[in-house]
Amino acid sequence: MILGKFLPPHAGHRYLADFARNYCDDLTILVCTLEREPIDGALRYHWMRRMFPDCRVVHITDDVPQTPDEDPNFWPIWRNLVLSAMPDGVDLVFASEDYGFKLAEVLDAEFVPVDPARELMPVSGTAIRENPMANWRFIPDEVRSYYLRRVCIFGPESTGKSTLTADLARHFDTVYVHEYARPLLNFKDGHCDYPDIERIARGQAAAEDALAPRANRVLFSDTDALTTTIWSDVLFGKCPEWVSAQARRRTYDLTLLLDVDVDWVDDNQRYFPEHDKRRAFFKRCKRTLEENDRPYVHIHGTWEERFERAVAAVERCLAQAKPAGASKH
Numbered sequence: 434m435i436l437g438k439f440l441p442p443h444a445g446h447r448y449l450a451d452f453a454r455n456y457c458d459d460l461t462i463l464v465c466t467l468e469r470e471p472i473d474g475a476l477r478y479h480w481m482r483r484m485f486p487d488c489r490v491v492h493i494t495d496d497v498p499q500t501p502d503e504d505p506n507f508w509p510i511w512r513n514l515v516l517s518a519m520p521d522g523v524d525l526v527f528a529s530e531d532y533g534f535k536l537a538e539v540l541d542a543e544f545v546p547v548d549p550a551r552e553l554m555p556v557s558g559t560a561i562r563e564n565p566m567a568n569w570r571f572i573p574d575e576v577r578s579y580y581l582r583r584v585c586i587f588g589p590e591s592t593g594k595s596t597l598t599a600d601l602a603r604h605f606d607t608v609y610v611h612e613y614a615r616p617l618l619n620f621k622d623g624h625c626d627y628p629d630i631e632r633i634a635r636g637q638a639a640a641e642d643a644l645a646p647r648a649n650r651v652l653f654s655d656t657d658a659l660t661t662t663i664w665s666d667v668l669f670g671k672c673p674e675w676v677s678a679q680a681r682r683r684t685y686d687l688t689l690l691l692d693v694d695v696d697w698v699d700d701n702q703r704y705f706p707e708h709d710k711r712r713a714f715f716k717r718c719k720r721t722l723e724e725n726d727r728p729y730v731h732i733h734g735t736w737e738e739r740f741e742r743a744v745a746a747v748e749r750c751l752a753q754a755k756p757a758g759a760s761k762h
């Protein structure tokens with residue numbers, strides 16, 4: 434058995450559990466969470482189940498004393514708690530804490546110390562909560578999307594969104610989500626029908642969710658569901674409810690709004706080459722962001738200036754502490 438708060442799970446916990454899985458035949462992991470702790474307990478339990486699908490993972494939510502000095506009955510309380518989750522008893526207690534020795538004793542089990550000095554995976558939950566960006570390499574794939582910074586590249590056609598998205602991903606050594614409408618509509622010679630609107634939004638969301646665990650600190654998305662709602666309105670005067678709901682649900686830490694102050698480049702998927710229409714579409718994008726309370730940075734100027742402004746905005750975003758709470762993606 435191993436137990437912990439996993440606040441959040443990290444590479445040290447992964448090492449502890451992998452060590453235990455290699456040492457014994459059947460590992461039970463007790464995820465002990467309290468409501469007052471800063472990350473939702475059900476989410477931590479979910480992460481641990483995803484990280485260790487071949488282990489028995491049990492969620493314990495009882496509000497019991499946390500250290501022996503809090504209650505003279507501390508050890509009987511913990512003995513009963515553990516045995517209620519493991520009625521067949523415990524053979525081995527794996528931990529990197531001194532309390533493992535006493536805990537094993539009250540459970541009639543053997544203590545197996547793992548890495549009390551924490552020299553192999555030098556990280557703690559506190560360090561990750563305080564600075565997830567600096568400790569990124571210790572955050573498991575399953576947990577990364579919680580801490581990930583999401584940047585959306587937003588705006589009218591032919592403003593350099595796709596190039597900027599790829600350039601930013603290269604600069605920040607991470608992955609990006611392409612504009613899913615392109616591969617979809619390429620199959621139809623660029624022609625978009627109303628049923629395609631929901632397909633576009635579903636594909637965009639699926640690509641984003643598939644790539645989030647692969648991202649290094651920041652994920653760049655070339656457009657989003659909110660953009661799809663604008664296009665749907667412009668082309669068809671209506672929008673599927675699922676797409677509008679996605680647009681409300683999917684949030685970004687930063688949105689880069691690209692201006693139309695660059696030359697128009699034609700391709701088979703573009704609609705509005707006229708300057709007036711491009712400017713009107715830009716204004717509509719800006720208004721939509723404001724109506725949806727989406728903070729944005731205005732990106733304009735030459736290609737080089739755009740890139741520099743975007744890099745500076747992303748660096749500011751990465752340096753800011755992220756408010757507690759999971760991303761809703």
Ligand SMILES: NC(=O)c1ccc[n+]([C@@H]2O[C@H](COP(=O)([O-])OP(=O)(O)OC[C@H]3O[C@@H](n4cnc5c(N)ncnc54)[C@H](O)[C@@H]3O)[C@@H](O)[C@H]2O)c1
Pocket residue numbers: 436437438439440444445446448449465498499500501511527528529530532536547548551552554555556557558
């Ligand atoms: N303090 C005590 O005497 C005591 C005794 C019994 C039970 N408990 C309870 O146990 C629960 C777990 O608490 P916790 O704070 O140990 O959970 P935790 O999530 O911090 O740690 C879980 C396990 O991972 C190990 N670990 C953490 N970082 C590591 C790293 N970098 N490398 C290797 N191993 C690493 C810890 O030593 C521990 O064995 C709490 O609910 C607590 O109340 C505490």
